[in-house]
Each structure stands twice: as C-alpha cells, then as structure tokens.
Amino acid sequence: MKTVKIGLLGIGNVGSGAFQIFSLNSASIAKASGCEITVSGVLARSKNKKRDIDINPEIITDDPDEIIKNPEIDIVVEALGGIEPATTFMLSAMKNGKHVVTANKAAIAANYDKLTEAAAENGVQFKFEASVGGGIPILNAIDTVLRGNEFTEIMGIVNGTTNYILTKMAEEKLPYDVALKNAQELGFAEADPTADVEGIDVANKLTILMALAFGQYIKPENIPTTGISKITAADIEAAALKGCKIKLIAHAKMNGTSCSDCAEKGKLEYSVKPMLLPNDHPLAGVSNEFNAVFITGNAVGELMFYGRGAGAMPTGSAVVGDVIEIAKSFK
Amino acid sequence: MKTVKIGLLGIGNVGSGAFQIFSLNSASIAKASGCEITVSGVLARSKNKKRDIDINPEIITDDPDEIIKNPEIDIVVEALGGIEPATTFMLSAMKNGKHVVTANKAAIAANYDKLTEAAAENGVQFKFEASVGGGIPILNAIDTVLRGNEFTEIMGIVNGTTNYILTKMAEEKLPYDVALKNAQELGFAEADPTADVEGIDVANKLTILMALAFGQYIKPENIPTTGISKITAADIEAAALKGCKIKLIAHAKMNGTSCSDCAEKGKLEYSVKPMLLPNDHPLAGVSNEFNAVFITGNAVGELMFYGRGAGAMPTGSAVVGDVIEIAKSFK
Numbered sequence: 058m059k060t061v062k063i064g065l066l067g068i069g070n071v072g073s074g075a076f077q078i079f080s081l082n083s084a085s086i087a088k089a090s091g092c093e094i095t096v097s098g099v100l101a102r103s104k105n106k107k108r109d110i111d112i113n114p115e116i117i118t119d120d121p122d123e124i125i126k127n128p129e130i131d132i133v134v135e136a137l138g139g140i141e142p143a144t145t146f147m148l149s150a151m152k153n154g155k156h157v158v159t160a161n162k163a164a165i166a167a168n169y170d171k172l173t174e175a176a177a178e179n180g181v182q183f184k185f186e187a188s189v190g191g192g193i194p195i196l197n198a199i200d201t202v203l204r205g206n207e208f209t210e211i212m213g214i215v216n217g218t219t220n221y222i223l224t225k226m227a228e229e230k231l232p233y234d235v236a237l238k239n240a241q242e243l244g245f246a247e248a249d250p251t252a253d254v255e256g257i258d259v260a261n262k263l264t265i266l267m268a269l270a271f272g273q274y275i276k277p278e279n280i281p282t283t284g285i286s287k288i289t290a291a292d293i294e295a296a297a298l299k300g301c302k303i304k305l306i307a308h309a310k311m312n313g314t315s316c317s318d319c320a321e322k323g324k325l326e327y328s329v330k331p332m333l334l335p336n337d338h339p340l341a342g343v344s345n346e347f348n349a350v351f352i353t354g355n356a357v358g359e360l361m362f363y364g365r366g367a368g369a370m371p372t373g374s375a376v377v378g379d380v381i382e383i384a385k386s387f388k
Numbered sequence: 389m390k391t392v393k394i395g396l397l398g399i400g401n402v403g404s405g406a407f408q409i410f411s412l413n414s415a416s417i418a419k420a421s422g423c424e425i426t427v428s429g430v431l432a433r434s435k436n437k438k439r440d441i442d443i444n445p446e447i448i449t450d451d452p453d454e455i456i457k458n459p460e461i462d463i464v465v466e467a468l469g470g471i472e473p474a475t476t477f478m479l480s481a482m483k484n485g486k487h488v489v490t491a492n493k494a495a496i497a498a499n500y501d502k503l504t505e506a507a508a509e510n511g512v513q514f515k516f517e518a519s520v521g522g523g524i525p526i527l528n529a530i531d532t533v534l535r536g537n538e539f540t541e542i543m544g545i546v547n548g549t550t551n552y553i554l555t556k557m558a559e560e561k562l563p564y565d566v567a568l569k570n571a572q573e574l575g576f577a578e579a580d581p582t583a584d585v586e587g588i589d590v591a592n593k594l595t596i597l598m599a600l601a602f603g604q605y606i607k608p609e610n611i612p613t614t615g616i617s618k619i620t621a622a623d624i625e626a627a628a629l630k631g632c633k634i635k636l637i638a639h640a641k642m643n644g645t646s647c648s649d650c651a652e653k654g655k656l657e658y659s660v661k662p663m664l665l666p667n668d669h670p671l672a673g674v675s676n677e678f679n680a681v682f683i684t685g686n687a688v689g690e691l692m693f694y695g696r697g698a699g700a701m702p703t704g705s706a707v708v709g710d711v712i713e714i715a716k717s718f719k
Contacts, residue, residue, distance in 0.1 A: 078536050078687045088603075089535035186533050192688035194533040201532075202517050202525040204420035205409050205708030272419075339694060342673055356409045356705035357523035360695035363670060364688065374687035377536030 058087065061384045064098040064124035064133045064155075066146055068117075071160045071187065072099070072136035073110050074373025075380075086377065090384035098124040100137075125150045132383055134376055135159040140167045151175045151183070158379040160187035160372050166261035166277045169268050182386075184379035189262045190215055192371030193364040194378070195350045199269045206354025208270040213307040215262040217346035217367045218246045218253040219285050223293070223303055223331075224344045232290050245346055255284035256305065256329040263307035263329055270352065271311065271325055283330040301333040302341045308332070389418070392715045395429040395455035395464045395486075397477055399448075402491045402518065403430075403467035404441050405704025406711075417708065421715035429455045431468075456481045463714055465707055466490040471498045478503060482510045489710040491518035491703050497592035497608045500599050513717075515710035520593045521546055523702030524695040525709070526681045530600045537685025539601040544638040546593040548677035548698045549577045549584040550616050554624070554634055554662075555675045563621050576677055586615035587636065587660040594638035594660055601683070602642065602656055614661040632664040633672045639663070 063079070065072050079086065079096055087093055097116055104117045124130060125146055133150040135157060137143045143164045147157050148171065157176065159165065165172060165185050176183035186196050190213070199208070214220050218240060225236040237254065240246035252258045260277035268274045285305050296303050309327040334341040339361045343349040348366025353359050365371035394410070396403050410417065410427055418424055428447055435448045455461060456477055464481040466488060468474045474495040478488050479502065488507065490496065496503060496516055507514035517527050521544070530539070545551050549571060556567040568585070571577035583589045591608035599605045616636050627634050640658040665672040670692045674680040679697025684690050696702035 074687075082536060082538050082687065085538050086536060192685075193691060194529040197533045198525040198529060201713055202528045202706065202709035204712045205413060205417060205705050207413050207416050339673070342670070354523075354705065356405075356413065356701045356708070358696045358699075358702055360524060360693070362691070362693055364691035368689075370687045371689055374536045374685065375533060377687070378533030381535045382532055 059092045059387050061090070061092045061094045061131050061387050062097040062129055063094060063380060064127060064130040065096055066100045066121065066124060066133060066135045066143070067137035068099050068101045068108070068112070069136065069138070070369045071372045071376065072134070073108070074369030075134060075136065075376040076112065077110055078370065078373045078377045086381060090381045091388035092384040094380060094384055098127060098130060100124055121146055125155070126153050130155060131387065132156045132158060132380055134380065135161055136376070137161070138163070140164050144168045144172070147172060148175050151179045151181050154179060154181060156182040156383045158184045158376055158383070160185065160376055162188040162258065162261040162265060166264040169264065169274050182383050184383065185265070186379050187372045187375035189265050190348045190350055190362065190364065191366040191368065192374040193348060193350065193362045193366065194375065195362045196265070196269055198362070199352070203354055203357060206356045208311065208352060208354050210310045210353040211266050211270055211308070211350065212340060213262070213266065213348070213350040214304055214340055214343050215307050215348050215350065215366060216253055216259045216305060217348060218250065219305045220343065220348070221245045221346045222254070223285060223288070223305065226288070226290060227293050227297065227302060230290060230294070233286065233288060254286045256282040259305060259307045259329045263309060263327060266307065266350070267309050267325065267327060271309065273325055275327065281328045281330070285331055288331055296333055299333070300336050302336060303331050304334050304340060304343070306330065306332040306340070390423045390718050392421070392423045392425045392462050392718050393428040393460055394425060394711060395458060395461040396427055397431045397452065397455060397464060397466045397474070398468035399430050399432045399439070399443070400467065400469070401700045402703045402707065403465070404439070405700030406465060406467065406707040407443065408441055409701065409704045409708045417712060421712045422719040423715040425711060425715055429458060429461060431455055452477055456486070457484050461486060462718065463487045463489060463711055465711065466492055467707070468492070469494070471495050475499045475503070479506050482506045482512050482514070485510060485512060487513040487714045489515050489707055489714070491516065491707055493519040493589065493592040493596060497595040500595065500605050513714050515714065516596070517710050518703045518706035520596050521679045521681055521693065521695065522697040522699065523705040524679060524681065524693045524697065525706065526693045527596070527600055529693070530683070534685055534688060537687045539642065539683060539685050541641045541684040542597050542601055542639070542681065543671060544593070544597065544679070544681040545635055545671055545674050546638050546679050546681065546697060547584055547590045547636060548679060549581065550636045551674065551679070552576045552677045553585070554616060554619070554636065557619070557621060558624050558628065558633060561621060561625070564617065564619060585617045587613040590636060590638050590660045594640060594658060597638065597681070598640050598656065598658060602640065604656055606658065612659045612661070616662055619662055627664055630664070631667050633667060634662050635665050635671060635674070637661065637663040637671070
C-alpha cells in the first residue's frame with residue numbers, strides 16, 4: 058500500500074480536527090483511498106505547548122519551509138486561516154509540486170484566480186470543500202455530480218455565529234447585544250465579532266460558491282454586504298407577525314432565466330444581507346449554529362444541503378475528504 | 389476535444405430526461421467533462437413511435453447488442469428499469485469494456501455484488517447516483533468527500549409516492565384510499581402501487597445506501613419491511629396530537645457506537661417502516677413528493693440532503709453527472 062505524507066500548516070481548530078480524524082478513522086480512510094495516509098509534519102509556533110491531542114513532538118516544526126519545501130511531503134493542508142501568510146505558503150507549496158487542501162475561505166476568496174491558476178500551472182490539485190459550510194459537502198457536489206445542470210440560484214446560511222444570534226433573538230426575544238454576548242460566552246462568536254456579524258465571512262463564502270457554480274470570480278469587496286448588527290428585537294418580532302424569520306443570506310441569482318430575450322439575461326445578481334423568509338421556506342427551519350445551502354439547477358430543481366458549518370470535527374471531515382480524493386490518484 | 393459516445397438503453401422517463409439534459413446543457417457539460425459527449429445509440433421498442441423529444445431515428449435500434457457490443461460506444465446508460473433484462477445487459481456491457489451508469493435501484497439492489505465485481509474485473513466504472521433520491525447527490529457524497537467518517541446512522545425519505553400520500557393524508561385529513569387515488573390521478577403513483585406503498589422500492593434504496601455507507605450488502609428481501617397501506621387517518625391524527633408526523637423511513641443504525649464493550653457493537657440494524665417523527669425533526673418538514681436523506685458520521689455529525697427524488701429531469705441530472713465524472717477520465 059502506497060504511503061501518502063501530509064504536511065499540516067497550523068494545528069488550531071481545523072488542523073487538530075483533521076489530525077484527530079486521520080487517527081480515529083484510519084482504517085476506513087485507508088480502505089477508501091487505497092493509501093496509508095500519515096501526517097509527517099506539523100507547522101506550529103511551539104514544539105512543546107500543551108495540546109489536547111497527542112502529536113509526536115519530532116514532527117512539529119516552526120519553519121514553514123520544512124513542510125512546504127520538504128520533498129517527502131505529498132499534500133499540504135493549510136489550516137492557518139487569514140489571507141497571509143497562508144496564500145504565500147499555498148502558492149509556494151504548489152510550486153514545489155504539492156497538492157493543497159485548505160479550509161481558508163478568506164485566502165481563497167481574496168486570491169481565487171492566483172491559487173487556481175498556480176494549481177493548474179504546477180499540475181497539482183487544489184481542494185477546499187471545508188471552506189464553505191464546514192462539513193457539508195456542497196462544493197464537491199456542485200463541481201462533480203451536479204455539473205449536468207446550469208445553476209440559476211443559490212441561497213445560503215453559511216455563518217453559524219450570526220445564525221445562532223438570530224435564532225436566540227427570535228426564540229428568547231433577546232436584544233442583539235445580549236444574544237451576541239451569549240454567543241461569545243459559549244464560544245460561538247469571537248471576541249472581535251466584526252467579520253461574522255458584518256457579513257464579511259459570508260461574502261467570502263459567496264465568492265467561492267459563485268466561482269464554482271457560475272464560473273464567475275467576484276471578489277468579496279465587490280459583493281453588496283449588510284450584516285446583522287443593526288437588526289433589532291423589534292425587526293424580528295415584526296417578521297414573526299408576518300409569519301417570517303430573518304436570516305443572513307448569501308444570495309446569487311442568474312438573471313433572465315425565465316425571460317429569453319431580456320437585456321439582463323445571463324447577468325448574475327448577488328448580495329449578502331438579512332432577508333425575510335416565510336416560515337415554510339426550507340432555510341427558515343435552519344436554527345442555531347447550523348448551516349444550509351439551497352441551490353437550484355435547471356435540471357435537478359431545488360436541492361438543500363444541511364449540516365454543521367463549523368467546529369473542529371465537521372470541518373476536519375471535509376479536509377480529510379479532500380485529502381482522500383487526492384490520495385486516490387497516488388494508488 | 390475527445391468525443392465520448394453514449395449508448396442509452398431505454399428512452400422512458402429517466403432516459404429521455406438524460407437525453408434532453410445532454411442537449412440543453414451541452415456547453416457546460418463539455419466544459420466540465422473536457423469532452424464532447426454525444427448520444428450515439430438508443431435502444432427502443434420502436435424507431436418511429438411519436439415522442440415528446442426529438443431523436444434522430446437513425447440512432448434508434450431495437451437490438452440491444454447494437455449498443456452493448458458496439459465498439460464505438462464508451463458508456464452505456466441503462467434506463468430500462470426492472471431487474472431483468474437490465475442486469476444481463478449491464479454485465480454484458482461491462483464485459484465489452486463499457487462503463488455503465490444506471491438509475492435502476494431494483495437491479496442494483498438485487499445484484500450489487502455481481503455488478504460491482506464485474507465492473508472491477510473488467511476495469512470499468514459503474515455509477516448509480518440516480519438510483520437513490522433521484523437528483524439528490526447523496527451517494528457520491530458518501531463515497532467521496534464523506535469518506536473521512538465512519539457512519540453511525542442513516543434515515544431516509546426516499547420514495548416520493550408514499551411521502552406524497554402521507555402528506556395529503558395529514559394536510560387534507562384524507563383516508564389512505566382517497567389519497568392514493570389522488571396520487572394516481574396526478575401521476576405520482578402507478579396503477580399498481582404495490583412496490584411503492586409496501587416499501588419494496590424503499591428497501592431497494594436502503595440496500596444501496598447501506599452497501600455504500602457501511603460496506604455491507606444486505607439484500608432487500610432480508611430487510612424487515614412495512615409499507616404504508618395499513619396507515620389510517622386515525623393514526624395520522626393521533627400522531628399529530630403528539631406533535632409528530634408519520635413518515636416512511638429507510639433506517640439503518642450501527643449499534644454500540646456509544647458502548648465500547650457491548651456485545652452488539654458493530655452490528656448493523658435496519659428496517660423500512662412508518663415512523664413517528666417529532667415535528668421539529670428535519671425530516672418531518674419534508675413534504676409531498678420531495679425526498680431527503682439524513683446521515684450521521686462520527687466526524688461530520690448530522691447532515692441532511694433534500695431535493696426531488698424522482699422525475700425525468702432531476703433523475704436525468706444525476707445520470708448526466710455520473711456520465712461527466714466518467715468522461716473526465718477520457719480527457
């Protein structure tokens with residue numbers, strides 16, 4: 058059985074989730090991939106920091122080149138987060154002939170063109186299922202078994218923090234500030250919640266969804282984006298009286314699919330904003346930290362994918378799935 | 389650009405859906421697969437029957453060997469339905485070096501071992517995304533990006549006819565017989581509804597789901613199966629009073645995942661039967677002819693896939709998706 062060696066950049070939430078899954082499910086992963094997959098390098102700030110997971114300190118390094126430029130490593134898993142240095146590391150890994158897997162929506166959204174071109178130029182695979190919807194296998198579905206469709210619309214609840222806050226505001230009639238504080242105490246929101254509550258994280262994910270589904274790379278800063286920080290308890294109550302819920306929605310719609318000769322045909326419209334959804338809309342029932350993506354294709358009709366959009370193990374599941382798909386080509 | 393030639397066995401509901409999609413979305417299919425995919429042979433009883441779709445009569449044949457044994461054809465799409473002669477045709481196509489795509493749950497469930505072994509022996513691909521959940525891309529997800537998981541449970545609403553009948557019984561307080569007749573008039577149920585209402589179709593699909601998710605081939609006749617024909621309006625009303633819905637569920641559960649040393653650990657339990665689901669269960673909101681599959685993995689947690697489980701275009705979407713995936717290997 059061929060051995061495939063993984064280098065892990067970062068051992069935070071996502072990195073440690075993937076690391077644990079490689080060990081927990083090693084037998085089924087080997088069966089599915091046809092390879093023995095081992096993590097043989099981990100980039101971390103400190104060799105000896107106390108960690109919840111058991112990592113041989115000999116594979117830990119604080120020098121990224123020991124992973125990116127290591128001829129022994131086949132696949133680099135980037136789990137640092139943030140645009141830089143993650144993008145530079147991924148480009149360098151590709152130049153060194155390594156396949157790259159990442160969960161990093163900010164880096165992909167900012168540099169989708171550079172990263173996909175570098176992968177093509179260097180003949181390596183670049184996979185990022187975990188970047189949208191955590192463990193929900195939406196990107197692979199769009200890019201493989203749904204390719205018989207032309208897509209007409211995407212609506213996604215793709216940020217667990219804001220969905221948790223909106224759910225608590227509706228269910229417990231809490232004001233925004235209290236619901237946010239509540240989410241921070243439970244670890245569902247960060248100390249600085251700006252990227253989540255102002256819709257920046259959702260815009261990054263919409264950039265990735267649109268690039269795959271519609272083949273158009275629209276940078277997140279060009280997506281009209283409104284977050285949830287101005288939503289009040291009164292807004293939510295007014296929505297409830299209309300039989301609706303307020304959800305923060307990543308929305309993209311291909312115009313003119315029903316008007317064969319209008320000028321706007323084929324024009325993609327997109328936004329990130331709080332939307333009123335009737336209670337019987339499939340997305341209205343997606344509560345708390347759960348994510349869901351509703352997608353419409355001209356053959357398949359309406360589909361919805363629902364699951365855990367964050368967390369070490371669900372996100373790690375998607376990273377490991379991508380690694381397995383790449384490892385199959387080593388068999 | 390390489391041309392990939394498809395032979396279509398049968399041009400009923402599924403076959404004509406796939407045929408239409410190849411033409412409707414030809415540009416995006418070519419882009420995704422890197423190949424020009426053409427349907428170059430169609431098995432049908434009559435060359436000159438009036439059809440809703442426009443097929444060049446020269447590619448129609450009533451001799452299966454003109455497709456199965458035609459050296460020009462790369463991929464055979466089996467869309468006849470039923471166990472035989474479909475299984476024999478698929479085995480013969482594989483022996484002749486052709487990749488096989490099918491939507492035929494009855495044939496796969498009856499002969500999963502023979503068909504997968506024949507594909508492996510002959511070095512061809514065998515794909516059947518359309519066989520469970522129509523256009524919902526559940527099988528590919530289980531077999532690719534979710535392989536980092538060990539699965540613990542599957543619950544599926546995978547038969548649109550019975551879900552339609554149960555929905556109408558609940559929403560319009562109809563007795564079973566009236567709801568069935570209603571479904572038959574609208575084309576959601578067949579004149580002889582036995583395979584649907586007695587759960588046979590659902591058992592076929594559970595066999596396929598279990599084979600992929602748990603690696604165990606359990607024949608449908610060995611699955612304890614109860615249909616919906618004995619469900620009364622009173623049962624549904626009693627369920628509603630408890631805050632529940634009755635749904636026909638394909639259920640499989642890996643035992644003992646939470647008891648590390650019990651004797652039953654690793655024992656798969658499975659059934660097809662009407663189950664009471666609380667109204668806030670994600671599957672309780674799946675109405676009418678829609679299908680959904682709820683699956684739990686030890687890393688990803690709970691996932692749900694929702695969409696149209698039948699119909700020419702949704703089922704055709706899955707067939708075309710499988711063909712595209714195979715065509716990529718011809719590039």
